[in-house]
Amino acid sequence: MRIASLLSSATEIVYELGLEDRLVAISHECDWPPEALGLPRLSRVRFDPAGLTSGEIDAEVRRCMLEFGSVYEIDARALADSRPDLILTQAVCEVCAVPTPSVHEAVARLSDPPRVLSLDAHTLEEIVASVAQVADAAGEPARGEETTARLRARISRVREAVADRPRPRVLALEWLEPPFAPGHWIPEMIEAAGGESLIGAAGGHSVEIPWADVEGMDPDRLLLVPCGYALEQAREDADRARGRLHALAPRAVAGGDAAVGHSAYFSRSGPRVVAGIEALAAWLHPDAFPGGADEAILARWS
Known part of the structure; x- marks a missing residue:
């Protein structure tokens, strides 16, 4: 084929x-x-x-x-x-x-x-299911079963590791000019990694929001994952919006709890979202994941 x-x-x-x-x-x-x-x-x-x-x-x-x-x-x-x-x-x-x-x-x-x-796919489970869809369409259902089982097991391991830990309040933005609240699976990724997503609807669309809607939230963590951007592009975009971001998340920025992410691990409906969840969990709960987040996926921003 x-x-x-x-x-x-x-x-x-x-x-x-x-x-x-x-x-x-x-x-x-x-x-x-x-x-x-x-x-x-x-x-x-x-x-x-x-x-x-x-x-x-x-x-x-x-x-x-x-x-x-x-x-x-x-x-x-x-x-x-x-x-x-x-x-x-x-x-x-x-x-x-x-x-x-x-x-x-x-x-x-x-x-x-x-x-x-x-x-x-609009959810984590639908992303995993799409792997099986491709395998079935290619005439290789056994490969689909094996691969989806492996991906689900990795997500389950993260959920179990953070299950009883306090959940930091995470403000995530999927675009900065204009700002977009994350949708689809990103709020779910944050939840699976042991955080509380402050905006965005799991399984829904990413939506444009006014800056006024997020001002004053003062989250515990600030996550910037502009769709389609690699880490360096995301960092440059965050730098251009530095004044607004410092104002809406002063504690997170001052405390070293703001990060930019490589969008391929967050915005793409493919297997690398699992690595994105693992990186988020290591960022949110470093005591549960010694070694910290993979800096090729998620990097500190200030």
Whole structure:
């Protein structure tokens, strides 16, 4: 079976399942694991985000949605040349990756249309279940059962380790200009790691909020995980909003309890969210996880 992935988390799922030999093409945003980066790219973004601030990116996203109805476009020729039997896409967020309707439109033009599997995870359990979905679609259900059992066991170990500990109040933001409250699985990740998420609805969408809605919260911990940003980008974005962040979380910043996170471990609906939970737990409860959080995933900010 020939698999094409139009979603970065789906590419990571394919590798987690050990099915990388069947992967023939990936999306423009796929950046992990390194072994996948030489594969043909089937999509492209309608603007170049390099060097733009989060506010400028937000403006470009809104423009593209208004003008084109999508931030991304599919390379029809590359899609035809890759000859996939299965295309992995998503229905979670039109801004984060190529949306399912665009994939169906592109596939309809092919002489031998492949199957399209749309992954629609909004919770931790749905992320794990999507791993099994990919395995089943690839004809490898046993690999799915083994892999999902391993991921669930890691999450359970974290929950058990922090079960009886006090829960720090965590203010998490998934974008800074404008600010967005985290949705989907991020509030659930914080809860699984032994914290209390102050804003955002588990299983719901990320939503734009006014700064006034979070001013005065004075959380125990401040978590900044701008969607799509690696650690250095997240740090730079936080630095630009330093005045506001210091004002809304004075104790957390002064006490060294503010952190920026690599969004691939938080915003992507793939297996690396489990490592994100482990890093959060080590940050929130270092006595339960000696050695502290993995600094490639979560790093202190002040």
